[in-house]
Amino acid sequence: MTLTFTLNGRKMSQEISPDESLLSVLRRCGCYSVRSGCDTSNCGICTVWVDGHAILSCSYPAPRAEGRSVTTMEGVRDEAQDLMTFLAEEGADQCGFCSPGFIMSVLAMLRELKDPTVDEMEQYLSGNLCRCTGYNSQHRAIVKLLEKRRDEHHV
Amino acid sequence: MAGSLQEAYELLLKSRQSRILAGGMWLRLGSTPISHAIDLSRLGLDTIQKTEDCLEIGAMVTLRQLECDVLTREAFSGILPTSVQSIVGTQFRSTATLGGSVYARFGFSDPVCALLSLRARVVFYKAGEMDLETYLASPPVRDILTCVRIPLSSQAASYQSLRHTRTDFPVLNLSLSRDEQGLHTLSVGARPMKAMRCREAESCLDCGDTEGALQAVRQLPYGTNMRAGAEYRQEIASVLLERALEEMKA
Numbered sequence A: 001m002t003l004t005f006t007l008n009g010r011k012m013s014q015e016i017s018p019d020e021s022l023l024s025v026l027r028r029c030g031c032y033s034v035r036s037g038c039d040t041s042n043c044g045i046c047t048v049w050v051d052g053h054a055i056l057s058c059s060y061p062a063p064r065a066e067g068r069s070v071t072t073m074e075g076v077r078d079e080a081q082d083l084m085t086f087l088a089e090e091g092a093d094q095c096g097f098c099s100p101g102f103i104m105s106v107l108a109m110l111r112e113l114k115d116p117t118v119d120e121m122e123q124y125l126s127g128n129l130c131r132c133t134g135y136n137s138q139h140r141a142i143v144k145l146l147e148k149r150r151d152e153h154h155v
Numbered sequence B: 001m002a003g004s005l006q007e008a009y010e011l012l013l014k015s016r017q018s019r020i021l022a023g024g025m026w027l028r029l030g031s032t033p034i035s036h037a038i039d040l041s042r043l044g045l046d047t048i049q050k051t052e053d054c055l056e057i058g059a060m061v062t063l064r065q066l067e068c069d070v071l072t073r074e075a076f077s078g079i080l081p082t083s084v085q086s087i088v089g090t091q092f093r094s095t096a097t098l099g100g101s102v103y104a105r106f107g108f109s110d111p112v113c114a115l116l117s118l119r120a121r122v123v124f125y126k127a128g129e130m131d132l133e134t135y136l137a138s139p140p141v142r143d144i145l146t147c148v149r150i151p152l153s154s155q156a157a158s159y160q161s162l163r164h165t166r167t168d169f170p171v172l173n174l175s176l177s178r179d180e181q182g183l184h185t186l187s188v189g190a191r192p193m194k195a196m197r198c199r200e201a202e203s204c205l206d207c208g209d210t211e212g213a214l215q216a217v218r219q220l221p222y223g224t225n226m227r228a229g230a231e232y233r234q235e236i237a238s239v240l241l242e243r244a245l246e247e248m249k250a
């Protein structure tokens, strides 16, 4: 079957199998930021957005993306720049395997919550597992990003 | 992608290997071959509405909608959002549905435990409306769950669960509600068997006998699995009930 959808702002048509996951289609389209970790909806590594909502692409049936807008890390590079810098500075980008999924979740959170508390942040991001950092450095990076955004807002 | 409930139902009956596809999060982990996956996502079953006497939640409402919607946040002391907020992660809850959780009636289910204490009713396309409690005890049903109806009679409620880590399956969950006449409904799930009501504890609570209720909740059948033993669950049940009562007092 043919899937017609918008990928990172560009209209696409792609031949897919009806039982394929969105993750596998996205990688075929060259979006290699989208990775498979657990493949059982547990780790958050495969996070992308469908119509602006963060979802797990390993468990999202590809045919359901028909007519929808899908965004991967490749489509939000500019928006992610500050966060990537803070993640690197805080030592929160170690093996880096979880980073694209984590970044997509953080950006989704910031679109939804604007200025989250630490509790809200931990709650929102609890579905993104990381086997290297122990999470504290990731949280420090987000706090720095929020501070920067607040400063920019006040200027 | 089904165009109507009738079409979905006909497809479901067509083959024993047809399955309704809701969020698909659980379905894809199974090993049963599926001939037709019947997608309900474009049938308008994803709304939450308040009627005169109940809150009606469509089967395709996601757990995330349940968590964020103003109606579910305001009703029943907010226990529906509380019950789902430890399930895996935000992205997961954006896709997993209430219908998938209720239809599958997993023993560990957080929302099923909460709904049972709110005396929810389930509505099937062919079989019509029935008590959630009746559905939980019934043999497998080959039908389409369209919505869940929750009477607005509960005045106060509390949902409690114990987990080894924040997003793990629950070791035990417990949900308590009190209606306008002061009558209690108590359910305990992840025992690890399906959630069930504890009528003896409910009667004790109705007469203000807290000690009796704490004893009674320990008498439910509990089992052992990789998360905890039966005796541990028995102890935890009364702890969770105490916490629920504290929260409702506050």
Ligand SMILES: Cc1cc2nc3c(=O)[nH]c(=O)nc-3n(C[C@H](O)[C@H](O)[C@H](O)COP(=O)(O)OP(=O)(O)OC[C@H]3O[C@@H](n4cnc5c(N)ncnc54)[C@H](O)[C@@H]3O)c2cc1C
Binding pocket: A040, A041, A042, B019, B020, B021, B022, B023, B024, B025, B026, B027, B028, B029, B040, B059, B060, B086, B087, B088, B095, B096, B097, B098, B099, B100, B101, B102, B103, B104, B108, B109, B110, B111, B143, B144, B145, B146, B167, B168, B169, B170
């Ligand atoms: C890794 C993982 C961890 C989880 N942890 C928890 C947890 O801690 N607590 C908890 O409560 N739950 C947990 N769950 C369960 C989860 O919340 C959902 O209940 C589950 O994914 C089913 O919802 P779904 O929308 O994905 O349904 P699907 O997987 O699409 O469907 C599940 C079953 O229900 C049938 N079905 C679905 N909708 C209907 C309908 N409307 N009518 C008739 N049949 C229908 C399907 O055919 C299928 O048999 C977990 C699931 C996973 C995969």
Ligand code: FES
Binding pocket: A035, A036, A037, A038, A039, A040, A041, A042, A043, A044, A045, A046, A047, A056, A057, A058, A059
């Ligand atoms: S690969 Fe999708 S959640 Fe782990």
Ligand code: FES
Binding pocket: A092, A093, A094, A095, A096, A097, A098, A099, A129, A130, A131, A132, A133
């Ligand atoms: S940095 Fe290695 S898994 Fe997160």
